[in-house]
Amino acid sequence: MKKIFRKAITILGSAALIGATIGAAAAAAYPTPFTSNTAVVVGSNAAVSDTNAAGLIISNLNANAVSGTTGLEGGTGISETEIALGGNLSAGTSKISHTLTDSRVSLLADDILRWDDAGGSDDYNYHEEIRVGSMSFLTTFNDNDYAELVALTNDKQLEYRFVFDDAFNMSGVGATGAEDLYLTLLGKSYKISGMTATTITVVTSEEYSLGIGESVTVGGQTFTVDDIYSGSVLVNGESISTSSTKTINGLKVNVDSIGYHTNSPELSKVILKIGEDISKTYTDGQEYIGEDKDDPQWVWTISNASIANGYVGIKYNHKETRDTDEVVYAGGSYVFPENFGEVKFDGLTEVTYEDFQVYFDDAEDLWNDTDLTSTAQALDKPVMIIAAVDGRKDAITTTAGQETNKVYLRWANQSDEIQGTQINSTLEIYYSDVDGTVQNSVRPRFSAACVAGNSVATVTATIASCDIGDIIIGDTTIAINAAITAGNMKLNFTDGGAGQDFTLDIGGSATLGNITGDLKWFGNVTQAT
Structure with missing residues (x-):
């Protein structure tokens, strides 16, 4: 009996920038395969880890993506079309990089500070940056007590920095004869009367x-x-x-x-300064101006500015990751002090999915890459198949460049290889010749083979890495790769765009040809294969 593992791949469209936000739109709900047909296929002698469906399901859910946009108040921002649920905003090749500067957000400065420290006027290069760190989109699968399906979390990650690209003469600040030093932090100009490696003295009065x-x-x-x-x-x-x-x-x-x-x-x-304090010295980690001293939401971050790339910054100080915290749901945001900018979760959007099947067939006829005869070179061979459910002819591209809707994987021992003579056993890759490249008949044709590195015996076979091909959905590419260790094969699906990866453990401790055993849904419902 064939058993199907179904993986939903999202097709995403760009979302327009909405106002002054860093935003993202998440899938409103998981599609049907995530609630009824998800399965892990393993051999009867598989290890416990091979049958641990819960871990695989978590990986699978993490593979879903959301579309979103990035920007800051007063800036044009950037657009990102894929953000993985359960993953970081800045993960992988996301356009929402860990550090945002003026090249991404025009609000942020990249300029020269001209200042006289009583020893003559000097120019100091500086820039502003926003760091999003490991801010993540988590779901009720991460915390089932969340009030809504998706939450934007912030575990003391969001940060603003004023970075001195050049080493700055801190000892001159406030010195006799020195020019008054003004720094614009979070869009607000502050007179600075003193600086050290870990402190800053700010004139807080008006x-x-x-x-x-x-x-x-x-x-x-x-x-x-x-x-x-x-x-x-x-x-x-x-x-x-x-x-x-x-x-x-x-x-x-x-x-x-x-x-x-x-x-x-x-x-x-007369010029009067009036306030609760005329000036105040803040140490790295202390509350930002106007924040609660005992439980500040924003704190100062300070790194020695006398060394190039030292900085003065303001960082979010609360751990917002649980349902009891002030996590942000759709429509909510994390707002910088002085209303400088915000990170906003704009809302939910629908996405379109494509389904792929991963399953076994214990009797498949296989052809080499040239023979035109009607009789296959390998008859009734057990294979694993990766197939596009909709049959789209260019859904998969093999490592050899053939476009197809179906790929077959076969383990062949030294004497049973369909093409070539190998020293050891091989993992053979076939494709459905849907375009009739070899002949008009659509047949499983040989594409490539990966040779075991150490033995002809299945139980000890090892292949460090075997590139099978890519699943291609719009601008999303999922790399398919296999690795075999001591007869056990791991089939890896890796998304280069948003880190949407998951792994299938196939085979048991005895043989890669073992395709019987238990089929488990969500780790507890079992059906014999």
Whole structure:
């Protein structure tokens, strides 16, 4: 009896960029093969690991893909058509690379910082980048308590960095005679008054230029400049000298500088800094400005800027991977501070699937690659078949370049090879000649063979790697490869685009020709083969 292992390959179309997001659209539900017909085929003497259907099913589910788009607020973004469920946004050859710079997102800067450290003006190259790390699309198969089918997770991965491409003179920051240093972080300009290898001192207060009688409201408190003198200022009745700070109404007030007019005092101006802190020193890992000190969602990340590629960054600090966490479902997003940008899961979309069968046939007639006779060169041979269910003639391309809808794998001992004379046994590859390349009749024709490296005996046969061909669906290519160790064959399907890989264990400890045993669905329902 033939038993079918059915694998769904997705065909995906590009999705348009929606607003200012990093987005992805996932398949709304798994197709029928994932709920009723999924099976693992192994021999009766197979090892326990060979019959462990649960692991295979997880691999199979991970092979499903979603279509999506990438972008950041204010940028044009990029498009990615395949994102594997259960996998990382940046896995494999995904266009959503681990690190995004201005070449992918125009919002991000790549420029020169010109600054005088009191020893002369210097130019420093710098750039901004966004890191998505191992942010993943997980499903209820990963956590059955998720409120929805698919969740975008973020295990302390999302990060923004201001990177100094050149070694920066940190010791000059705040030095006498040095120019004020301003860094634009997350789109907001900050005055920096000090830097070390692991800390940054940021002026967190706001600056206000006021004249006599003028007022400003900060944090619900009103501050009025009553009078201005050459070396001090009267604010809300409190005298504050130049460069000094006093606490008024719960906030700190600093006199940064005074523009005093001797002849016309009424025209004098003062620059005040007002805030909970005038400046604050942050250490790598501490809460970002405005975050909860005890449980910050965003924290500073700092790497020694006196060495090239040092940086000042802000990183997401919560582990959002479980249903009890604040994972993002369709329509939700992770938003950077200052509304700089977001990573958004836009929603679900439908995809189209193509089915492929992997099954045994214990009596197949096989031809070599040239003979035109009606009688096959090998009669009633057991084979494994990989076939496109819809019969599309170019669904599979063999390693020798033949396009077909069906590939046959046969284990031949030294004396039973259909073509050529080999020292050891071989894994022979055949294809259905659907295009009539050899003759008009559609027959299984020899394509290639991989020779065992160590023995003519099946039980000890070893083939490190045998390239069988590729399954090709639109712009998705799944490489088919076999490896044999001590008589056991692993059939590997590898997606070069999104890491959608899975493996079948075939054969038992006694022989590759063993095609009887148990057929298991989801690890518990058993049927004899």
